[in-house]
Amino acid sequence: MLREDDAPDHGHPHPHPHPRPHERRQPSGAGETVTIEQKVLAKNDLLAERNRTWMTDRGVVAVNMMSSPGAGKTTLLERAVTDLGGRRPVAVVEGDQETRLDADRIRRTGCAVVQVNTGAGCHLDAEMMRDALTALSPAEGSLLMVENVGNLVCPALFDLGERSKVVIISVTEGTDKPLKYPYMFAAADLILINKSDLLPYVDFDVEQCARHARSVNPDVRVLTVSATTGEGLSHWYDWLAEQR
């Protein structure tokens, strides 16, 4: 690292030209104002649009699956890739902060899968999606299921280039989840209420939850399913078949 002996308080690597020690910057107003007026996520959106074009050209349809941790994303995927594999090529992108566990679960089904570790990042972004597409190179006409990082806030902001967004809530999470995480539920094309097999044991009102979801997203589809028993999954598969 370059250091300047005559400015010991200024010893960081700096791409800015001298002479202009920070503490002697002129007061605001003396500089030049540059108008930018662009979306903060313009870069991500551009990459996402490229992903979208790339997939459209190949008839690949990506579905972005989002939920809080443990709602059942991986379990739903394990079922779906097994049940749908005969009908249409299926591949999976697994977003995980640290581990490879979910990708290993998918791999055991025999389905093509690529793991994206986001590290400290709490969501997938369009660049990770591009890298995943490159690594997977999904077959023409594939259904590409993306398991986003378990989180009901951040993933909603980052377009991956997907065809549609599925938000999963499990019946153990509380009926008012859509009101607590309105951004996520507002972004959804489909909401899966999972773990319906547990409804007899928990205080969860499916109709009320659907009403809450529609209060932030009036046209959203809501399906009740159980990844464990398979209840309702055929409706989800029908919906997936419509995603072209």
Place this chain on the structure above:
Amino acid sequence: MHELAITQSVVDSVCERAGGRPVRSVRVRVGVLTAVVPDSMRFCFGLVTEGTAAEGAQLEIDQPPGAGRCRTCAVAFTLTDLILLCPCGSADVEITSGQELQIVSMEVG
């Protein structure tokens, strides 16, 4: 924390645009109906700018309020959250303000 990724995007963009000139201040527009918390963004800005052309720069955050317009009765009203319900009972509401997430300008030199 998505504010870190969001702020990183802001800093990358302004530093690129600054072309080596020091950035003194950055103005962003963060609508109240986005999931972005201004205080978190300020905190992240201090971290992310370290060692860049925007080190020590001020972050100014404009926060447009939430507003909606009913497609059924055409009335305009304030939105404090994403619950889209017009006083007339219609849920067919268009959000007209509050979802902005933009870099407005910067001061360089």
